[in-house]
Amino acid sequence: MKDLNKFIESVKNNQCVVGIVGLGYVGLPLTLEFCGKKLKVLGFDVDSEKVETLNSGRSYIKHIPSEKISAIRDSGYFEATADYSRIVEVDAILICVPTPLTRHREPDLSYIISTAESIAPYLKAGQLVSLESTTYPGTTEEVMIPILEQGSELKAGEDFWVAFSPEREDPNNPNFNTSTIPKVVGGHTDECLKAACALYDKIILRTVPVSSCAAAEAAKLLENIFRSINIALVNELKMIFHRMGIDIWEVIEAAKTKPFGYMPFYPGPGLGGHCIPIDPFYLTWKAKEFGAATRFIELAGEINTFMPEYVVLRTMEELNELGRALKGSKLLIVGLSYKNDIDDTRESPSLELINLFEDKGAYVEYHDPFVPVIPKTRKHMHLAGRKSVELSSITNFDLAVISTKHSNIDYSLIAENCPLVIDTRNAVSGSYPNVKKA
Ligand SMILES: NC(=O)c1ccc[n+]([C@@H]2O[C@H](COP(=O)([O-])OP(=O)(O)OC[C@H]3O[C@@H](n4cnc5c(N)ncnc54)[C@H](O)[C@@H]3O)[C@@H](O)[C@H]2O)c1
Numbered sequence: 435m436k437d438l439n440k441f442i443e444s445v446k447n448n449q450c451v452v453g454i455v456g457l458g459y460v461g462l463p464l465t466l467e468f469c470g471k472k473l474k475v476l477g478f479d480v481d482s483e484k485v486e487t488l489n490s491g492r493s494y495i496k497h498i499p500s501e502k503i504s505a506i507r508d509s510g511y512f513e514a515t516a517d518y519s520r521i522v523e524v525d526a527i528l529i530c531v532p533t534p535l536t537r538h539r540e541p542d543l544s545y546i547i548s549t550a551e552s553i554a555p556y557l558k559a560g561q562l563v564s565l566e567s568t569t570y571p572g573t574t575e576e577v578m579i580p581i582l583e584q585g586s587e588l589k590a591g592e593d594f595w596v597a598f599s600p601e602r603e604d605p606n607n608p609n610f611n612t613s614t615i616p617k618v619v620g621g622h623t624d625e626c627l628k629a630a631c632a633l634y635d636k637i638i639l640r641t642v643p644v645s646s647c648a649a650a651e652a653a654k655l656l657e658n659i660f661r662s663i664n665i666a667l668v669n670e671l672k673m674i675f676h677r678m679g680i681d682i683w684e685v686i687e688a689a690k691t692k693p694f695g696y697m698p699f700y701p702g703p704g705l706g707g708h709c710i711p712i713d714p715f716y717l718t719w720k721a722k723e724f725g726a727a728t729r730f731i732e733l734a735g736e737i738n739t740f741m742p743e744y745v746v747l748r749t750m751e752e753l754n755e756l757g758r759a760l761k762g763s764k765l766l767i768v769g770l771s772y773k774n775d776i777d778d779t780r781e782s783p784s785l786e787l788i789n790l791f792e793d794k795g796a797y798v799e800y801h802d803p804f805v806p807v808i809p810k811t812r813k814h815m816h817l818a819g820r821k822s823v824e825l826s827s828i829t830n831f832d833l834a835v836i837s838t839k840h841s842n843i844d845y846s847l848i849a850e851n852c853p854l855v856i857d858t859r860n861a862v863s864g865s866y867p868n869v870k871k872a
Contacts, residue, residue, distance in 0.1 A: 435559055436559055436560040436561075436592075436593060436594060436595065437560065438628060441560065441632065442628075442632040444525060445473075445636050448472045450473055450633070451473070451474045451475075451523060451525050452475045452476070452524060452525070452633070453476050453477075453520075453521060453523075453524030454468075454476075454478065454528050454530060455477075455527060455529045455530065456478075456479060456529065456530035456531040456532070456567075457477045457478075457484055457485075458479075458530065458532070459603060459708070460566060461477065461479075461528075461530035462498055463611070464530065464601075464612060464637075465477055465506070466498070466502055467637040468637055469506040469509070473511070474511050475511060475512050476514075477514040478514075479514060480516060481516075485515060488503055488512075488514040489507065489514050491503055496777040497605055497606045518553065519556055520556075521556035521557065525561060526564065526633050527561060529546065529549055529564070529578075530567060530601065531545040531546060531549050531567055532545050532567070533546065533567045533569050533716070534708075534712060534812065539715055541569065541716045541720075543573065546565065546569065546577065546578060547577065550577075550578050550582055551581055551585060553585075554581055554582050554585020557585070558588075558594070561594045562594070562629045562633060563582060563594060563595070563597075564597040564619075565578055565597070566598075567601075568654050568655070568658070568712075568716070570651065570655070570716040570719065571649075571652045571655070571717075572648055572651070574596060574598040574622070575622060575647055579596055579622065582594075582596070590622055590626075591623040591625070595629040595630065596622040596647070597620060597626050597627065597630035598647035598651055599617055599619045599620070599630060599650060600650060600653065601654075602615045602617070602657070603615070605778065606776045612638070613637055613638055613639060615638075616638070616641070617642065618641075618642045618644055618653050618654070619631050619634060619643050619650060620646050620647040620649050622647055655713055655714070658709050658710055658714060659717065659730070659731055659734075661699070661710050662710050662713075662734045662735070662738065663731070665699050665705065665738060666734035666735075667699070667734075668699050668700060669701045669738060672701040676748075683871070686699075700859075700860075702741065702837075703741055703742055703745045703835075703837045704741035704742045704783030705739075705772075706771075706781045706784075707772045707780060707781055708778075708781065711735075711738070711781045714728075714731040714734070715731070717731065742783050742786040743790065745858055746790045746794065748870070748872035749791075749835060749856050749872065750794075752872075753833070760794045761794060761796065762796070763796045764797045764832045764833075765791055765797065765798050765799075766798075766801060766823070766827075766828065766835070767784050767788060767791075767798060767799070767801070767837055768800070768835065768836045768848060768861075769801075769802055769837045769839065770784045770804075770808065770822070770837075770838065771784075771802060774840050774841065775804065775840055779811060781813070782838075784800065784837040784838060785808075785817055788817060789814070789817075800820070800822055800823070801824070802838070803822070806821060807820070825843065825847060825848070828847065831852055832852075832853060833854040834854075834855045835872075836848070836858060836861045837858050838859065839861040845861045845862045846863075846864065848862070849868065849869050850866075854868055855870070857870065858872050
């Protein structure tokens with residue numbers, strides 16, 4: 435039998451055991467927060483290598499120090515497992531598994547589905563299940579709940595609580611962390627909402643309740659669609675202003691002095707990461723069911739997807755000015771992760787750039803202090819295993835393309851020692867005739 439007061443009490447007096455499914459960029463920071471508040475966490479992951487690494491007190495994510503993992507393990511607050519039968523040991527289950535797109539750019543819910551199928555046989559009355567993975571409105575109630583109910587013979591809302599609470603993690607953001615970013619929560623019923631808010635209130639400064647799981651699912655998509663569209667807008671303006679001889683970066687610096695009605699977004703070599711290039715298309719797919727078009731999303735996707743090609747075209751244009759060809763040139767990609775100062779290469783436009791430049795006959799190497807070796811990625815398996823070269827080898831290259839602006843790279847060294855530098859991030863400060871923006 436479920437008992438809301440008992441559940442809330444168990445959170446308050448730290449007796450509630452939290453199960454976190456998916457120990458990745460989202461699941462691990464959540465784990466640290468709960469352990470920090472002295473709640474026990476049992477982490478579940480299908481990747482037994484990650485389970486082993488974490489249980490031996492080591493982190494596999496660069497911006498999460500191993501000391502933090504060994505501290506929560508040594509204090510007895512954390513253990514990782516690949517054994518789903520241990521779901522019976524926890525009171526709340528937070529699901530943080532990937533939600534990518536398929537090869538045909540449709541939502542791939544296979545991770546959510548297989549997680550729900552694995553949990554269902556062990557689900558108990560009185561547990562809370564909260565989905566955190568980004569997804570289209572309707573996933574929690576139309577996809578996850580039926581699997582949980584069928585496999586457990588329990589009823590959502592009556593025997594166990596269900597919520598959707600999107601993750602807003604921004605890895606390595608110096609100004610915000612898991613606990614200080616407000617968290618939107620939607621419940622399957624009012625009681626589900628109360629149970630979920632009680633749990634999240636323990637670790638988050640401000641929870642933001644909404645009326646349904648679907649509203650919470652939609653709120654997350656709105657945030658990421660907003661980013662995708664605004665990035666597309668500055669990418670388009672970048673191409674237009676370039677033709678006019680105007681520097682988009684200077685324009686943004688000027689525009690952002692307006693104290694209201696404007697917020698800066700920055701152009702780049704294309705979208706990267708697990709969220710912005712992917713999430714908007716979850717809505718596009720779902721909208722079709724309602725006969726609705728998502729024209730803004732499609733247009734933004736078109737412009738942002740074109741950016742790596744634009745960088746290649748600009749590079750060829752600048753080489754042409756020097757009377758040289760891309761074919762046969764030795765090219766260094768500077769920065770492999772999709773954003774500054776992290777080691778995450780998922781959907782990174784740098785990987786796409788390597789492909790495009792190599793297709794045109796260039797010899798490509800890369801430098802990234804955060805990514806010593808290219809990991810396996812779903813889309814670019816053939817690049818896995820390649821190693822970062824030292825920046826001191828810059829003089830061996832005909833040109834460099836800066837695609838990520840890390841704070842620990844000496845960009846003036848690149849500008850001073852390479853005949854041509856294509857800067858897609860406004861990373862080089864000062865004026866060098868051989869540095870061209872793209
Ligand atoms: N990374 C971010 O900054 C971020 C921010 C906001 C939202 N999100 C969303 O959060 C979700 C998770 O993203 P992430 O970046 O943490 O992914 P991730 O790949 O870093 O971690 C997911 C983990 O889930 C594990 N996993 C996969 N299938 C599983 C299963 N059936 N059972 C147990 N574990 C399983 C994987 O092995 C992996 O360790 C996604 O929906 C993503 O869109 C991510």
